[in-house]
Amino acid sequence: xxxxxxxxxxLLEKLRKLLGPGAVLSEPEELLTYECDSLTISRVRxxxxxxxxxxxxxxxxxxxxxxxxxxxTPRGAGTGISGGALPAVGGVLVECARMNRILEVNRxxxxxxxxxxxxxxxxxxxxxxDGLYYAPDPSSQASCTLGGNVAENSGGxxxxxxxxxxxxxxxxxxxxxxxxxxxVGGPEEGLAGPDLVGLLVGSEGTFGIVTKIWVRLxxxxxxxxxxxxxxxxxxxxxxxxxxxxxxxxLPAALEILxxxxxxxxxxxxxxxxxxxxxxxxxxxxxxxLEAGMDALEAQVExxxxxxxxxxxxxxxxxxxxxxxxxxxxxxxxxxxxISTDIYVQDGVVPRSRLTEVLRSLEGLGRKHGFTVYNVFxxxxxxxxxxxxxxxxDADQVRRVVAMGEExxxxxxxxxxxxxxxxxxxxxxxxxxxxxxxxxDLRRMADVKAVFNPTLLLNPRKVFPTHPCVEVRHAFSKPxxxxx
Amino acid sequence: xxxxxxxxxxxxxxxAVSATRSVTIDGLRSSAVAEPPDREALVEALRxxxxxxxxxxxxxxxxxxxxxxxxxxxxxxxxTTRLSRILEYDPRDLVATVEPGVRVVDLLAKLQxxxxxxxxxxxxxxxxxVGGLVATNAFGPKRARYGPPRxxxxxxxxxxxDGKVTRAGGxxxxxxxxxxxxxxxxxSLGSFGVLVEISLKLKPLERSRRxxxxxxxxxxxxxxxxxxxxxxxxxxxxxxxxIEEEPRLRVAVLFEESVEAVAAQIEAVKALGLEPSAVxxxxxxxxxxxxxxxxxxxxxxxxxxxxxPTAAIPLLVALRAKAGPGARAVARPAAGAVxxxxxxxxxxxxxxxxxDIRAGLPEGSFAVVxxxxxxxxxxxxxxxxIPGPALEVHRRLKxxxxxxxxxxxxxxxxxx
Numbered sequence: 001x002x003x004x005x006x007x008x009x010x011l012l013e014k015l016r017k018l019l020g021p022g023a024v025l026s027e028p029e030e031l032l033t034y035e036c037d038s039l040t041i042s043r044v045r046x047x048x049x050x051x052x053x054x055x056x057x058x059x060x061x062x063x064x065x066x067x068x069x070x071x072x073t074p075r076g077a078g079t080g081i082s083g084g085a086l087p088a089v090g091g092v093l094v095e096c097a098r099m100n101r102i103l104e105v106n107r108x109x110x111x112x113x114x115x116x117x118x119x120x121x122x123x124x125x126x127x128x129x130d131g132l133y134y135a136p137d138p139s140s141q142a143s144c145t146l147g148g149n150v151a152e153n154s155g156g157x158x159x160x161x162x163x164x165x166x167x168x169x170x171x172x173x174x175x176x177x178x179x180x181x182x183x184v185g186g187p188e189e190g191l192a193g194p195d196l197v198g199l200l201v202g203s204e205g206t207f208g209i210v211t212k213i214w215v216r217l218x219x220x221x222x223x224x225x226x227x228x229x230x231x232x233x234x235x236x237x238x239x240x241x242x243x244x245x246x247x248x249x250l251p252a253a254l255e256i257l258x259x260x261x262x263x264x265x266x267x268x269x270x271x272x273x274x275x276x277x278x279x280x281x282x283x284x285x286x287x288x289l290e291a292g293m294d295a296l297e298a299q300v301e302x303x304x305x306x307x308x309x310x311x312x313x314x315x316x317x318x319x320x321x322x323x324x325x326x327x328x329x330x331x332x333x334x335x336x337x338i339s340t341d342i343y344v345q346d347g348v349v350p351r352s353r354l355t356e357v358l359r360s361l362e363g364l365g366r367k368h369g370f371t372v373y374n375v376f377x378x379x380x381x382x383x384x385x386x387x388x389x390x391x392x393d394a395d396q397v398r399r400v401v402a403m404g405e406e407x408x409x410x411x412x413x414x415x416x417x418x419x420x421x422x423x424x425x426x427x428x429x430x431x432x433x434x435x436x437x438x439x440d441l442r443r444m445a446d447v448k449a450v451f452n453p454t455l456l457l458n459p460r461k462v463f464p465t466h467p468c469v470e471v472r473h474a475f476s477k478p479x480x481x482x483x
Numbered sequence: 484x485x486x487x488x489x490x491x492x493x494x495x496x497x498x499a500v501s502a503t504r505s506v507t508i509d510g511l512r513s514s515a516v517a518e519p520p521d522r523e524a525l526v527e528a529l530r531x532x533x534x535x536x537x538x539x540x541x542x543x544x545x546x547x548x549x550x551x552x553x554x555x556x557x558x559x560x561x562x563t564t565r566l567s568r569i570l571e572y573d574p575r576d577l578v579a580t581v582e583p584g585v586r587v588v589d590l591l592a593k594l595q596x597x598x599x600x601x602x603x604x605x606x607x608x609x610x611x612x613v614g615g616l617v618a619t620n621a622f623g624p625k626r627a628r629y630g631p632p633r634x635x636x637x638x639x640x641x642x643x644x645d646g647k648v649t650r651a652g653g654x655x656x657x658x659x660x661x662x663x664x665x666x667x668x669x670x671s672l673g674s675f676g677v678l679v680e681i682s683l684k685l686k687p688l689e690r691s692r693r694x695x696x697x698x699x700x701x702x703x704x705x706x707x708x709x710x711x712x713x714x715x716x717x718x719x720x721x722x723x724x725x726i727e728e729e730p731r732l733r734v735a736v737l738f739e740e741s742v743e744a745v746a747a748q749i750e751a752v753k754a755l756g757l758e759p760s761a762v763x764x765x766x767x768x769x770x771x772x773x774x775x776x777x778x779x780x781x782x783x784x785x786x787x788x789x790x791x792p793t794a795a796i797p798l799l800v801a802l803r804a805k806a807g808p809g810a811r812a813v814a815r816p817a818a819g820a821v822x823x824x825x826x827x828x829x830x831x832x833x834x835x836x837x838x839d840i841r842a843g844l845p846e847g848s849f850a851v852v853x854x855x856x857x858x859x860x861x862x863x864x865x866x867x868x869i870p871g872p873a874l875e876v877h878r879r880l881k882x883x884x885x886x887x888x889x890x891x892x893x894x895x896x897x898x899x
Contacts, residue, residue: 106791107714108710108713108714108792108793109791109792109793110713110792131714152659153659153663155657155659159657163630163634164657166634166663166666167630167634180872182872182873182876183870183872184873186847187791187847188789188790188791188819188847188848188849189626189789189818189819189820190622190631190787190789190818190819190820190851191789191849191869191873192670192851192866192867192868192869193670193671193672193867193869193873193874193877193895193896194667194668194669194670194671194674194675194877194880194895195620195633195666195667195668195669195670195671196667196873196876196877198633198663198666198667198669199662199663199664199666199667201663202659202662202663203662203663219713219714219716222716242575245575245577245687246574246575248598248599248687248688248690249687250686250687288718288740288744289716289718289740289744289747289748290716290747291741291743291744291746291747291748292740292741292742292743292744292747295741295743296741348653348655348657348658349655350573350575350576350578350654350655351575351576351577352573352575352576377657380655380656380657381576381655381656381657382657415653415654415655416653416655417653417655417658417660418660419658419659419660420655420657420658420659421657421659422659423659424659424660424661428660432660432661435653435660435661436650436660436661437649437650439647439648439649440649440650440651440661441661443647443649443651443664443883443884444651444661444662444664446883447662447664447667447880447883448662449883450876450879450880450882450883451876462661462662
């Protein structure tokens with residue numbers, strides 16, 4: 001990283017000429033906002049931030065950076081929590097937020113064409129009048145962008161039933177790390193041959209920068225039922241989840257909050273009326289057709305009661321539904337207020353191993369001297385243990401990092417994975433060898449090199465910094481100086 | 484070149500290399516058919532093909548070999564059928580991990596015991612293996628609601644000609660760890676490696692299933708019906724249209740939900756303007772016939788037109804006329820597909836008809852030839868219609884997985 005006086009002056013000049021002076025930042029104080037995304041523990045200041053307005057702009061930016069051998073990193077709203085938008089070696093940060101037009105909405109063919117800077121929830125709001133919505137709903141949906149969602153293959157509470165981002169992307173226009181602009185898929189489904197859309201979604205902005213997205217729109221469900229049930233113990237709540245699935249029911253969402261989290265929420269301004277003495281609260285959302293919904297709800301209530309639900313509250317309208325969800329949606333925010341820093345893990349385990357993993361988490365908390373707050377997507381085994389710590393205390397930081405690693409080892413040991421929806425980014429790259437062999441990682445690196453052969457696009461992500469094995473070219477590359 | 488049969492027998496033992504049978508792809512006959520008994524043997528057989536530069540095509544039950552461009556060279560058919568174990572299946576996880584040679588119907592039977600399913604129904608599903616289903620990314624009427632196989636593949640292990648086995652994805656339904664190479668393999672026709680393990684996301688089986696048959700007086704009425712079906716409060720699992728007697732169209736709509744939801748939808752769908760002709764509890768013949776329009780065969784041409792949902796019915800009418808008498812065609816609007824099947828016949832006729840079909844498509848639509856005789860393919864018909872820039876990416880990817888181009892050479896396109 002260098003200051004603006006020495007950073008690639010000719011590149012900056014060309015970028016200003018291309019985009020206009022208002023679309024290029026290079027003064028240190030202007031760059032401060034962009035030195036991290038929501039993984040605030042890792043910070044690197046970019047040398048410049050550019051704001052493209054079109055795919056043509058992005059293509060030109062990538063070509064200029066390649067010509068000057070300067071690293072570039074795409075960014076949406078910076079809500080990612082794995083450091084995917086961190087300019088890890090400085091260079092140019094390509095901020096896509098101004099590419100925020102919904103270019104087309106087609107009600108009867110049920111798709112929208114959007115630019116990458118469109119905010120997730122804004123799309124759903126824009127198509128609501130047509131009886132449609134965009135199904136993937138990450139917690140940050142009020143601020144995260146669809147380009148970022150594509151990069152990270154984002155999920156959300158409702159992906160249990162509706163699938164994650166990749167299941168809703170029909171096509172992409174993407175500027176590859178080679179500078180080539182590629183269109184794959186589109187409103188016509190069923191492209192033959194190897195599934196490039198499936199590969200590109202979730203490539204964490206290391207293969208290319210997405211410039212247009214065709215997304216599938218889903219009809220709004222006719223009926224939604226939300227149930228909230230406190231249980232004496234976490235085991236009971238977990239068993240209720242298992243029984244719901246075993247009964248052949250696929251709810252729209254199945255979320256659990258543990259006792260520690262209930263206490264946090266009830267102590268806050270976001271009080272949701274969750275009983276403090278409960279060991280866990282289970283939130284079940286059912287959606288679909290109106291016909292048969294009463295019977296389905298009764299069936300779920302029976303399962304909850306059979307597993308020891310202390311009570312069952314059912315939301316009767318959108319307002320009540322919002323209330324029941326309030327505690328869940330605010331949990332992380334509330335935790336942020338009781339300590340200077342919070343650390344959220346994002347491991348995944350097979351559903352059938354959930355209760356045992358939660359018990360082990362409690363033990364890990366005791367071992368490392370932290371309280372663990374558990375708020376998680378129980379339906380698909382995606383845990384989000386949250387640890388409150390003080391980032392100013394070096395010892396606590398060391399312990400929280402050690403505990404994070406043990407949590408991931410635990411997830412992998414029961415057949416799970418490192419991340420359910422947040423991505424690997426910089427945060428988890430050194431844990432990749434827990435899940436993948438040297439050969440697996442080398443293969444992934446070689447695939448990346450097809451799209452990003454110079455490695456100048458979004459460097460130092462996903463692959464371990466110090467792989468336990470030597471991997472020739474693709475894992476990392478020295479900082480680029482720029483010419 | 485050495486004799487593939489002898490070389491493979493040296494690696495696998497004589498029992499695993501057929502002395503009498505052969506497999507034919509696009510008119511080329513294999514010199515050897517290898518049937519490795521387990522994963523290790525398959526990896527060794529593939530490694531031998533790699534080092535001897537034998538052109539090798541992974542083959543499951545061989546039911547979809549007509550898909551793809553004409554294979555350039557073909558020495559060894561590497562059959563996966565003996566790798567037929569379900570490796571892991573805990574119903575509580577709604578996930579199954581299987582070997583590639585597992586027959587789809589066998590897996591479905593096992594899942595059904597636990598009230599679960601894999602909602603994929605391509606033509607010839609009765610004969611397919613899971614590996615073949617994934618490698619072809621083949622879909623049927625139910626794509627309308629459930630999407631392609633790609634959406635169900637959550638992890639895979641892949642053997643490559645360098646003798647390595649690499650993994651991507653995992654065995655959990657929600658996973659963003661690493662790049663999704665397992666999704667890339669969907670539709671790859673065995674061009675990047677041989678799948679040796681596949682993890683699949685499953686669905687609960689719906690409790691009730693019924694089909695409504697309806698008749699439309701003309702294409703306009705049918706088009707309106709499909710728009711309403713998409714806009715209204717319906718969750719059809721499949722909805723197909725076809726023509727028996729012009730200008731009338733027949734429509735079949737499948738509902739799979741709770742008993743109450745199926746009953747309510749059937750009543751409501753009858754009020755959408757078409758004439759209902761039957762409600763079927765046992766609908767398997769109807770859907771089998773609709774699926775089979777797309778079944779690959781040596782003597783038939785099957786063309787799938789990818790289109791927008793609202794373009795499907797007009798295309799059905801136009802294409803049926805172009806495909807000529809005796810052709811069969813089905814529109815699958817919500818899946819974005821119209822499928823046309825006609826006899827290949829002799830001479831240049833088939834090629835001319837394919838070109839004629841392609842010439843009249845609306846902008847954005849494209850036609851994939853899912854089956855055609857070898858001479859039609861070798862006459863220069865580009866079957867898969869992959870756009871040039873994407874094909875170039877596939878060529879570069881090919882160099883990563885199979886730089887010597889021994890795996891299914893040419894089936895995806897030139898240079899792949």
